[in-house]
Amino acid sequence: MPQTDIIAKLHTFPMFSDLREDDLAALAAMVTLKQYPKGSFVISQNDHGSVMYLLVSGRVKVSLASPEGRELALNYLEAPSHFGEMSLVDAEPRSADVIAVSDCEVLALDARDLSAAIQVQPKLALTLIATLSRRVRGLIGRLEDMAFHDASHRVMRVILNVATASYEARGVPVVEGLTHYEVATLAGTSRETASRVISQLAKDGIVATKGRRVIVDLFALRDRIEGD
Numbered sequence: 001m002p003q004t005d006i007i008a009k010l011h012t013f014p015m016f017s018d019l020r021e022d023d024l025a026a027l028a029a030m031v032t033l034k035q036y037p038k039g040s041f042v043i044s045q046n047d048h049g050s051v052m053y054l055l056v057s058g059r060v061k062v063s064l065a066s067p068e069g070r071e072l073a074l075n076y077l078e079a080p081s082h083f084g085e086m087s088l089v090d091a092e093p094r095s096a097d098v099i100a101v102s103d104c105e106v107l108a109l110d111a112r113d114l115s116a117a118i119q120v121q122p123k124l125a126l127t128l129i130a131t132l133s134r135r136v137r138g139l140i141g142r143l144e145d146m147a148f149h150d151a152s153h154r155v156m157r158v159i160l161n162v163a164t165a166s167y168e169a170r171g172v173p174v175v176e177g178l179t180h181y182e183v184a185t186l187a188g189t190s191r192e193t194a195s196r197v198i199s200q201l202a203k204d205g206i207v208a209t210k211g212r213r214v215i216v217d218l219f220a221l222r223d224r225i226e227g228d
């Protein structure tokens, strides 16, 4: 892959968008472009790993699997984003599986080069901390929902969070590309419960389903959750 292509891919990340060409070239020399087909594991929970990944294109699922084969999805990440930074900074085994849910391209950065990369772009360190902080907040919200609310409430919360993120990124409050099973694994419940809640919201005019797109009335859904 020519260096200029890697520089162009790095440039799509907000944290690198203000860098000069020579700094981008220095970073490009530290990363390796890799491709993962849909369904493949980029990271396996409990492995030892010393590489973090910048997701350049595609979507990954961060999830945990129980010994009986049940799945809890922690998050879905879309490009541009990053993952695999936790083992890099605390040298502990990988905290979760990261699985490509579409064909993905990543730029891999080895732990040996992290300090050098931060010297080139100090914003990288702040971005890593901000992401960790956002993920902890997300997990606190999930824990609160698990402890204090039932499965229907959790399904509504997942729909609200995904549709709000879509509205902020693309201006459309939609849940797209997630099956009812995937919504259920994010809410920690069964597919049947997720489907039942989504059909009830559709009957009440709070969401409209078109194929695999669920268009959400964010205000109405927030009111429903708050009144729950």
Ligand code: CMP
Residues within 6 Å of the ligand: 043, 049, 062, 074, 075, 082, 083, 084, 085, 086, 087, 088, 093, 094, 095, 096, 097, 098, 135, 138, 139
């Ligand atoms: P690491 O533990 O090295 O490998 C698995 C990665 O999954 C982890 O780093 C994080 O980058 C990512 N990860 C773990 N928990 C979450 C979460 N709740 N949301 C998003 N990403 C996560």
